[in-house]
Amino acid sequence: MSYYRARISKLLAWMETAKIDLAIVTSPANVMYLTGFYGDPHERWMGVVVPRQGEPFLYVPVLDRNKAEAVCDLPVHTHGDEDDAVRLLLELLGCDPAGIGRIAIEKTHMSVARSEQVQAHFSGSIFVNAEERLTAMRLQKDEQELALMRRAARLADEAVAFAFSQIVPGRMEYEIVQAIESFAKRQGADRMAFDTMVLAGEKSALPHGAPGTREIRRGDLLLIDLGIVWQGYCSDITRTVAVGEASDRQRAIYEAVRKANEAAIAAVKPGVEAAAVDRAARDVIAEAGFADSFTHRVGHGLGIEIHEPPSVHGKNGQRLLPGTVFTIEPGIYLADVGGVRIEDDVLVTESGAEVLTAYPKELQILPF
Amino acid sequence: MSYYRARISKLLAWMETAKIDLAIVTSPANVMYLTGFYGDPHERWMGVVVPRQGEPFLYVPVLDRNKAEAVCDLPVHTHGDEDDAVRLLLELLGCDPAGIGRIAIEKTHMSVARSEQVQAHFSGSIFVNAEERLTAMRLQKDEQELALMRRAARLADEAVAFAFSQIVPGRMEYEIVQAIESFAKRQGADRMAFDTMVLAGEKSALPHGAPGTREIRRGDLLLIDLGIVWQGYCSDITRTVAVGEASDRQRAIYEAVRKANEAAIAAVKPGVEAAAVDRAARDVIAEAGFADSFTHRVGHGLGIEIHEPPSVHGKNGQRLLPGTVFTIEPGIYLADVGGVRIEDDVLVTESGAEVLTAYPKELQILPF
Numbered sequence: 001m002s003y004y005r006a007r008i009s010k011l012l013a014w015m016e017t018a019k020i021d022l023a024i025v026t027s028p029a030n031v032m033y034l035t036g037f038y039g040d041p042h043e044r045w046m047g048v049v050v051p052r053q054g055e056p057f058l059y060v061p062v063l064d065r066n067k068a069e070a071v072c073d074l075p076v077h078t079h080g081d082e083d084d085a086v087r088l089l090l091e092l093l094g095c096d097p098a099g100i101g102r103i104a105i106e107k108t109h110m111s112v113a114r115s116e117q118v119q120a121h122f123s124g125s126i127f128v129n130a131e132e133r134l135t136a137m138r139l140q141k142d143e144q145e146l147a148l149m150r151r152a153a154r155l156a157d158e159a160v161a162f163a164f165s166q167i168v169p170g171r172m173e174y175e176i177v178q179a180i181e182s183f184a185k186r187q188g189a190d191r192m193a194f195d196t197m198v199l200a201g202e203k204s205a206l207p208h209g210a211p212g213t214r215e216i217r218r219g220d221l222l223l224i225d226l227g228i229v230w231q232g233y234c235s236d237i238t239r240t241v242a243v244g245e246a247s248d249r250q251r252a253i254y255e256a257v258r259k260a261n262e263a264a265i266a267a268v269k270p271g272v273e274a275a276a277v278d279r280a281a282r283d284v285i286a287e288a289g290f291a292d293s294f295t296h297r298v299g300h301g302l303g304i305e306i307h308e309p310p311s312v313h314g315k316n317g318q319r320l321l322p323g324t325v326f327t328i329e330p331g332i333y334l335a336d337v338g339g340v341r342i343e344d345d346v347l348v349t350e351s352g353a354e355v356l357t358a359y360p361k362e363l364q365i366l367p368f
Numbered sequence: 369m370s371y372y373r374a375r376i377s378k379l380l381a382w383m384e385t386a387k388i389d390l391a392i393v394t395s396p397a398n399v400m401y402l403t404g405f406y407g408d409p410h411e412r413w414m415g416v417v418v419p420r421q422g423e424p425f426l427y428v429p430v431l432d433r434n435k436a437e438a439v440c441d442l443p444v445h446t447h448g449d450e451d452d453a454v455r456l457l458l459e460l461l462g463c464d465p466a467g468i469g470r471i472a473i474e475k476t477h478m479s480v481a482r483s484e485q486v487q488a489h490f491s492g493s494i495f496v497n498a499e500e501r502l503t504a505m506r507l508q509k510d511e512q513e514l515a516l517m518r519r520a521a522r523l524a525d526e527a528v529a530f531a532f533s534q535i536v537p538g539r540m541e542y543e544i545v546q547a548i549e550s551f552a553k554r555q556g557a558d559r560m561a562f563d564t565m566v567l568a569g570e571k572s573a574l575p576h577g578a579p580g581t582r583e584i585r586r587g588d589l590l591l592i593d594l595g596i597v598w599q600g601y602c603s604d605i606t607r608t609v610a611v612g613e614a615s616d617r618q619r620a621i622y623e624a625v626r627k628a629n630e631a632a633i634a635a636v637k638p639g640v641e642a643a644a645v646d647r648a649a650r651d652v653i654a655e656a657g658f659a660d661s662f663t664h665r666v667g668h669g670l671g672i673e674i675h676e677p678p679s680v681h682g683k684n685g686q687r688l689l690p691g692t693v694f695t696i697e698p699g700i701y702l703a704d705v706g707g708v709r710i711e712d713d714v715l716v717t718e719s720g721a722e723v724l725t726a727y728p729k730e731l732q733i734l735p736f
Contacts (some may be wrong), residue, residue, distance in 0.1 A: 108411075108480075111476050111478060112476075112479070112480060181546075187543060204681065
């Protein structure tokens with residue numbers, strides 16, 4: 001059985017238990033998870049249609065037929081711009097709407113207008129949320145997913161190495177962004193997972209700064225945060241280096257962040273609360289005297305989406321499960337010194353953690 | 369009265385007529401239209417809250433407070449990550465939910481989950497769609513909007529001129545994309561309006577092709593489609609040139625597209641059906657013998673969003689109104705010759721059309 005069929009079987013097992021007659025899964029991330037097909041249909045209909053009785057199928061705009069058939073082992077049905085997409089879906093299902101008691105949809109993803117369209121055809125049905133179940137499934141990655149995530153992480157390491165090789169006097173932040181994105185394209189990445197961040201000097205102290213025309217100068221801390229999407233799966237890495245030289249203060253915050261990153265990784269194993277991972281990093285930074293300068297959660301889940309559960313923050317009592325991947329990215333940001341963040345992608349294994357990103361973490365002082 | 373206040377007054381006039389007690393407008397495009405504030409709150413709450421009786425306000429995540437207060441002349445209220453955002457909104461409104469009979473929301477934008485949150489607080493209320501009214505308002509741009517759109521179009525012209533100056537042997541498509549995006553950044557653009565398209569030779573014949581490592585060669589048709597966002601408003605331009613030389617067949621399709629573009633522009637004036645503009649272009653291309661190779665609608669509305677009403681296609685009987693801006697972008701795509709598309713941004717005036725984009729349209733043969 002393919003990985004995709006196995007995922008649909010799990011969904012069906014839940015539908016059986018929860019007495020759900022029909023699931024219509026329409027978010028691009030969950031459609032990809034269940035079929036391997038990634039599409040962005042804009043205002044058009046796209047979905048995996050899973051009846052409790054009967055054959056599941058993928059339903060896409062006719063424009064996407066060839067791409068969908070090439071990757072998806074479910075039957076692919078299509079609709080054109082002049083079709084009534086919901087009525088056609090009903091015909092494809094070939095069942096009496098009156099026999100459909102409960103329908104699972106993604107309530108955070110589906111719009112009110114779209115749900116009213118469905119409701120017009122299934123007027124007696126109750127809508128329940130499919131998201132909790134799909135989120136739980138995606139929380140534990142299977143081997144196919146992990147193989148892709150390891151590859152995405154490897155490419156992120158290579159992109160970081162390439163970026164640091166491009167730092168010469170006169171170079172501006174956004175030029176390094178472009179060099180990174182060209183590199184990723186040449187390596188065959190699908191795309192960047194988010195807007196690449198290259199921040200120098202005082203700008204490295206802005207956790208949400210945007211790269212611009214700031215030139216990289218001797219004495220800067222230089223922070224690079226990038227993510228690669230490989231066959232639909234994301235990586236996310238941050239490394240910070242010193243340019244030409246490092247002051248004592250820069251060295252001090254660097255070492256605190258590095259130890260916090262390592263302490264958090266050491267805290268990862270199945271059964272531990274997500275909050276404990278955050279706390280492990282935060283305690284190290286507090287001890288070093290920088291508690292107020294670590295202003296965000298320690299990390300976030302990672303997979304098909306760049307931000308997915310679990311959120312790794314101090315109030316999340318959720319216990320870690322094998323197969324979950326998340327970032328660990330403590331940081332210290334000081335307006336007059338600069339910012340340091342060190343981010344890895346970490347997989348919860350049966351007994352502890354596997355760190356997917358491998359670029360070195362000792363303080364690196366770039367020749368300049 | 370500011371342009372933003374005038375827009376809210378128009379919305380209020382509609383609410384009066386349609387007996388709507390409260391409007392909650394949450395899509396980033398409509399929030400910007402009504403307040404000048406552009407934000408992407410991801411999963412957080414953001415909205416313009418307009419009670420029929422009482423003071424309208426902007427409601428944003430606390431992270432966005434400073435940015436919102438800097439641009440918005442409405443009162444700005446905020447919520448934090450630990451607040452119940454809907455309950456807090458209710459407190460800010462200071463009214464009895466039982467007195468709210470009809471609430472206007474954007475049904476295509478608001479998710480089922482979000483609407484259920486609102487419904488839990490306004491259990492007796494009826495939800496109506498605010499989108500039709502807001503779309504109608506945005507269809508006729510005011511002078512403030514037109515000033516920004518003229519500026520965005522001017523920058524698009526300059527970016528095209530810059531791009532064609534960068535064409536030398538060995539240059540790849542994606543390198544030209546990067547050169548364009550750097551140029552736009554240096555000019556102060558907010559961002560590109562969509563993924564810039566630079567397609568050479570056989571790839572120019574793919575209306576949805578993606579720029580890659582294809583090198584630009586003598587004899588290619590080279591198609592560049594780009595859009596600039598200036599203070600929240602989009603431009604969208606396409607120009608096609610010949611590299612080094614042009615075959616007779618390339619000249620023939622170029623001239624047909626150029627004449628189609630001009631015929632469609634000549635057809636624009638208030639009261640004309642959108643379909644007539646499409647037909648004007650299509651007739652010229654059919655006469656030249658390429659009817660089957662013009663495979664898309666002639667254009668789309670433009671403004672805060674890169675695609676907004678009206679859709680300019682052969683079945684749209686909607687009559688054009690002064691102040692509407694849309695693209696006119698006929699094309700001919702031949703697998704063995706290449707593709708040509710020529711796209712302008714056109715404003716419907718009181719008596720005809722103003723073409724916002726100004727880059728020349730005579731066939732240009734780049735030295736190579």
